[in-house]
Amino acid sequence: MFDEVRRLNKKHTIKLAISSAVAIGIVLVVMFTTVTSPKQRQFCINCHSNTSLNISCKKSSLKDIACGECHHHENKDAIAMGVEINDEYCTAESCHPLSKLSAKSLQYRKITPFEHKTHTREFSDTFRLKCTSCHANLGRERHFELDTKTCNVCHFTSTLKYPDTQGKKPISDCALCHTHIKKTLKIYEKTFRHDAYEGNEKVSCTDCHFKIVQGNGKVDKESCRQCHGKVGDNFHNASDMHRIHIGAYKTACTSCHDPIIHGWLKVNNPVDGGEYHSQSVDTCAEVQNLLMMGKGGAGVEGEPDPMYLATLNCSACHKDKLFTNVKSQVCNNCHGRGFDKILSEQRRFVSFNLQLLNTLLIKVKKYQNINTDRIIQEAEANYTLIRKDGSLGAHNIKYVKDLLGRSIEQLKRITRQNSERLSLNEEL
Structure with a gap:
C-alpha cells in the first residue's frame, strides 16, 4: 500500500x-x-x-x-x-549636437531665420528653455514637432517682464522675426512705401497692424489645480515656477499660461479683387468702422479708406485712452509736415456742407411727396451717419464727400423744381 x-x-x-x-x-x-x-x-x-x-x-x-x-x-x-526627454539625449553627437545647431540659422516659415543659440542660453531670471519647451507638439501628424503656441507665450506674455535679446531689444520687438517685409504696396493706385515708416521713431508697428496679438498669457490658479491639489505659496514667484516646471520637469508653457493668438484674420474685400487684412470691429465704434470700410451710407458705392486697407489702429491717431480726442498734428507723423493743415481744411469743408445738407433737409421736407420720399430718406441717412461718426471726414474723406455731394445735389434739384413750380403758379 x-x-x-x-x-x-x-x-x-x-x-x-x-x-x-x-x-x-x-x-x-x-x-x-x-x-x-x-x-x-x-x-x-x-x-x-x-x-x-x-x-x-x-x-x-x-x-x-x-x-x-x-x-x-x-x-x-x-x-x-x-516620459520626459532630457536635453542631453537630443543634443548627443549622433543626433543634434549643439555645435551644429548653433553654427547656422534655420529657415522657419516666412520669417527671419531661427537661431538656436539665442534660445539655449540662460536668461536673466535663471529661466532656461529645454529642447522640449518648444518641440512639444504631440498628437499631431508629426511627433515632436514645433509647438508655435510656445513662441507666442514667451514673446507676448504681458504679465511678465520681457527679457532683452543679446542686441538689447525686447523679445516682443516685431523686427526680430519680421524682416522679410514687402517694401511697396499699391493702394488706390498709389505706392505705399513700408520702409519709409520702419525708420520713423514716431510710428510703431501696432499703429497699423491692429490687434495682431490677442490674449495676455496670464496664469490662473485654476491651471495649477489640474495637477496640484493645493496651490503653492510661491505661485507668484515666476523664477521658482519656471525652475520647477521647465527646468526640473517638462511642462508645456500652454498648460499653465492662457493661450495667445498671434496673427490676423483675412476677409475678402472686393476692392481691386484683392484680399485684405481686416481690423476687428469694436461694437462701440461700429459707425466709425463702417465709414472706414466705405459702408453705411445710401446712394453711393463706397470704397474703403486707405487707412483701413493699411489696417490702421485707432491708437495711431487717438492717443488718449478713450480714443476720443485727436490732435491734427499727429497726422504729420505718417504723412509728413503740413498734412495737419490739409486735414483741417477738409474738415471745415465737410462741416460747412453738413450744415448745408441739414438746412436743405428742413426746407425740402415742406415739399415731401411720394416722388421725393426716397431721396429725402437717403439724405437723412447720410446726414445721420456723418454726424454720428464725428470725424468730419477724417475716417474716409472721399466717401464722406461723395455722400454729401450726392445728397446736396439731389435736394437742390428738388428745391429748384418746386421753386419753378411756385413761380409758374404765381404767373398763372
Missing part, C-alpha cells in the same frame, strides 16, 4: 515539476518580451497609436529609431521608460 502511495506521489511530483517548469518558462518568455519590446516602436504604438511613426528627425525616416533612444529612464534597469 505504501509503495503504491509513493509511486503515485512520485508521479504527481513529476507532473507538478513539469507544470512548474512550463509556467516558469512562460513567465520568463513574457518578461523577456516585455523588457526588450520597448526597443521597437511597434510595441509602443500598441497603446500610443495617436502618435505617427513619421518622427520629425533629421535622421532618415526609413531608419527605425527606437522610442527608447530618446525616452530613457534614470533607472536603466527599469522596465518603464521615461
